[in-house]
Amino acid sequence: MVSSLLTLPSTFSRLNSFPKPSLLIPFTFKALNSLKSHKQQRLIPLNHPLLYFPSSFNSSPTHFSTSRSPISSKSFDDDLVVLGIETSCDDTAAAIVRGNGEILSQVVSSQADLLARYGGVAPKMAEEAHSQVIDQVVQDTLDKAGLTGKELSAVAVTIGPGLSLCLRVGVQKARRVAGNFNLPIISVHHMEAHALVARLIEKELQFPFLALLISGGHNLLVLAHDLGHYTQLGTTIDDAIGEAFDKTAKWLGLDMRKSGGPAVEQLAQEGDAESVRFSIPMKQHKDCNFSYAGLKTQVKLAIASRNIDAKVPLLCASSQERSSRADIAASFQRVAVLHLEERCERAVEWALKIEPSIKQLVVSGGVASNQYVRARLDQVVKKYSLQLVCPPPNLCTDNGVMVAWTGIENFRVGRYDPPPPANDPDDFMYDLRPRWPLGEEYAEGRSESRFLRSARVHSSLTSIVQASLQQQ
Ligand code: ADP
Ligand code: MG
Numbered sequence: 331m332v333s334s335l336l337t338l339p340s341t342f343s344r345l346n347s348f349p350k351p352s353l354l355i356p357f358t359f360k361a362l363n364s365l366k367s368h369k370q371q372r373l374i375p376l377n378h379p380l381l382y383f384p385s386s387f388n389s390s391p392t393h394f395s396t397s398r399s400p401i402s403s404k405s406f407d408d409d410l411v412v413l414g415i416e417t418s419c420d421d422t423a424a425a426i427v428r429g430n431g432e433i434l435s436q437v438v439s440s441q442a443d444l445l446a447r448y449g450g451v452a453p454k455m456a457e458e459a460h461s462q463v464i465d466q467v468v469q470d471t472l473d474k475a476g477l478t479g480k481e482l483s484a485v486a487v488t489i490g491p492g493l494s495l496c497l498r499v500g501v502q503k504a505r506r507v508a509g510n511f512n513l514p515i516i517s518v519h520h521m522e523a524h525a526l527v528a529r530l531i532e533k534e535l536q537f538p539f540l541a542l543l544i545s546g547g548h549n550l551l552v553l554a555h556d557l558g559h560y561t562q563l564g565t566t567i568d569d570a571i572g573e574a575f576d577k578t579a580k581w582l583g584l585d586m587r588k589s590g591g592p593a594v595e596q597l598a599q600e601g602d603a604e605s606v607r608f609s610i611p612m613k614q615h616k617d618c619n620f621s622y623a624g625l626k627t628q629v630k631l632a633i634a635s636r637n638i639d640a641k642v643p644l645l646c647a648s649s650q651e652r653s654s655r656a657d658i659a660a661s662f663q664r665v666a667v668l669h670l671e672e673r674c675e676r677a678v679e680w681a682l683k684i685e686p687s688i689k690q691l692v693v694s695g696g697v698a699s700n701q702y703v704r705a706r707l708d709q710v711v712k713k714y715s716l717q718l719v720c721p722p723p724n725l726c727t728d729n730g731v732m733v734a735w736t737g738i739e740n741f742r743v744g745r746y747d748p749p750p751p752a753n754d755p756d757d758f759m760y761d762l763r764p765r766w767p768l769g770e771e772y773a774e775g776r777s778e779s780r781f782l783r784s785a786r787v788h789s790s791l792t793s794i795v796q797a798s799l800q801q802q
Contacts, residue, residue, distance in 0.1 A: 404430075410483045412741065413507065414734025415468065417460045417500030418492025418520045419547065420444070420451045424471040425730030426482070429738050431530050435474035436731050438724075439463045446586040450576070451546075457495035464503045471730065479511040484746060486516040486737020488523065490763025490788070491547075497762045502754070509752040516737040516746040517761065519791045520728075521768045525554055526739055527732035528692040528719045535692070535719055538685040542674055542707070545695035545728075546572035546589075549620040551677045552769050553684060554692075557739055558795035560769030561684065563677045564618025571666055572697045574622040574629075578662050581633050582655045583640035583647070589727075594659045595700050597644070601653070601660030606632050608665040610672065617775050618677045620669060629662050667706050674707060678714050680775060690717045699723035745795070763788045 410429030417423075425436035441459045445451065472478060487504035490497060508515040525541040537557070543550040549566035572591060579590030584597060608628045611621045633640075636654050644652060674691065681688050691711045697703060698720050708718045725731055740746060767790040 407431075410738060410741065411477065411481060412516070412734045412737045413468070413471065413482050413485045413504075414518070414730040414732070414737055415464075415485065415487045415500045415504045416520070416523075416728055416730050416733045417464065417496050417503075418488045418490070419496060419728060420456050420459075421728040422460045422463050422467050422499075423728055423730040423733075424467050425734050426471055426475040426477060427530070427731055427734035427738060429483075429742070431533070431735070433530075433731055434477070435471050436724075436729060437467050437470045437474065438729060439467050442587050442589060445576075445589060451493070453493045453495045456493060457499060460496055460499040464499055468503060468507065479507055479513075482507075482511060482513055484508075484514045484516055484737060484741055486518050486733050486740075488520045488733055489517045489761055490520065490766035492520055492764060494762050494764045497764065498760055501760050501762060505750045505754060509750045509754075512749045514741070514746045514749060516740050518733050518736045518740070519763075519766060519768060521548060521550060521552075522558075522560070522791060523732035523736040524694040524726075525552065525560075525692055526557075526736045527721050527725050527729075528694055529739070530731070530735045531721050531725065532690075532719045535690055538681075538688050539690045539692055539719075540677060540681045540688055540716075541692040541694065542670065542677070542698075543695045544571050544670070544693070544697035544703070546570060546576060548695060549622070550768065551618045551673060553681050553688075553772075555685065557743060558745070558791060560790075560792050561772050562767065562769040562790075563680055563772050563775050564620060564673055566620040566622065568621050568623035569626060571620070571622055571670065572695070574626050574662070574666055575697065577626050578629050578659065581630060581640050582638065582644070582659060583642055584644055584655075584659075589696070591697060591700060594663060595702065597656050598660040598663045598702070599656075601656030601658070603660035603664040605657040606661035608632070608661055610665055611669050613672070616676070618673045618680065618772075619775075620673060622666065622669075625662070625666060625669070629658065632658055632661075663700075663702055667700075667703055670703065671706055671710050674710050675713075678711065678716065680772065682714070684772075688716070690719045692719045694721055694726050696727040698726040766791065768792065 407429035420441040422439040426434040551564040576590035584593035765787040
């Protein structure tokens with residue numbers, strides 16, 4: 331037994347070292363050997379949670395079990411070191427996080443220049459940009475943490491939702507690192523990561539909680555019952571709020587190099603938010619869904635009617651034209667956020683009926699960096715004596731920390747896959763989930779106004795996790 335132990339790869343022997351056998355799950359060397367000898371194996375879908383945690387050395391050598399019980403002890407958390415990789419859209423990001431929440435390093439390579447040039451994300455160009463920088467981003471992340479791949483415990487990577495071409499770059503890299511260093515790999519849902527990163531910064535944040543996830547591609551209101559268990563209270567029927575911020579910035583001729591949202595937020599501070607009377611979307615629909623396509627059109631029309639020329643950069647605009655642009659920015663932001671407020675208020679009421687113990691509203695995703703959004707939503711939650719939890723701006727926009735942390739949360743309960751082979755064959759089919767709902771829809775909240783953009787490609791994360799738990 332001792333000699334077998336000595337031959338374990340360092341990653342697993344480090345995880346072996348935590349001392350509270352009572353917390354651990356039965357383990358066998360058979361399982362570990364299968365882990366070490368996984369050659370030419372496909373990425374096992376998330377519906378096969380596997381546990382390879384070592385237990386006390388005298389446990390039955392043939393026992394192999396799956397379980398939900400979280401493993402969390404001080405030394406386990408201190409020893410666990412996870413690399414997270416994120417490439418779902420236009421940011422190439424990586425980070426290394428310790429199980430106790432310590433961020434050892436993080437690197438983001440943004441494609442803001444491409445965004446500024448094309449006014450949106452072009453998948454093929456985004457893929458190329460990811461491919462050019464991914465190796466460097468991961469290397470810099472390791473260097474900043476002062477670690478080598480050998481010292482990692484696992485690799486977490488976003489497999490969806492997002493652009494397939496872009497997701498593929500991250501997954502390929504993650505599998506290469508995991509394969510080279512014989513590390514388990516954890517498939518991460520991008521939106522779960524946006525929500526869970528709040529638990530890294532707010533240690534008091536327990537399940538259940540309500541989350542509003544607002545970014546360039548998503549507008550989601552979810553009730554987080556537990557890890558991997560979410561009820562979707564609302565989503566967007568067309569565009570997300572971040573997309574509306576980005577287009578407003580583009581049409582107003584703002585500097586998009588830090589993405590459109592921050593530029594609109596900044597200009598809005600100079601404007602009169604009551605000056606342009608945009609109407610609030612979907613007021614007549616008493617549900618928690620969102621729509622920003624109509625507001626975008628209203629903004630476009632307002633800009634056209636004031637003869638604003640987006641080709642003239644803001645810095646070159648006359649003071650009168652600058653104030654006209656600022657009025658539109660402020661009025662747009664006010665109404666875009668009023669829509670959030672109205673939906674959040676209803677969502678809090680629904681959530682309190684379903685899970686009366688909720689105490690927090692988490693607001694995350696790129697748009698949650700916006701100070702006006704935070705201040706207004708803080709007013710909403712105060713009415714219900716709830717607490718608003720927003721990650722710092724660099725953890726709201728896409729980042730590797732949220733992926734590494736979500737990897738840690740899932741790893742602790744055994745939801746991960748064994749190490750991939752060192753090299754995937756050329757025709758390897760990656761498990762990518764570009765359209766991947768986080769939770770099942772709340773039946774009472776289904777809106778008649780909704781039309782799903784297209785058929786779902788994948789079952790929701792929640793249904794996969796719940797089905798696999800029932801099989802145990
Ligand atoms: P993705 O949509 O790819 O998941 P993020 O979660 O990083 O990306 O969100 C990016 C979106 O957040 C962009 O639409 C950007 O304009 C928006 N955003 C970032 N900062 C702000 C801000 N301060 N105010 C409003 N929107 C913002
Ligand atoms: Mg995002």
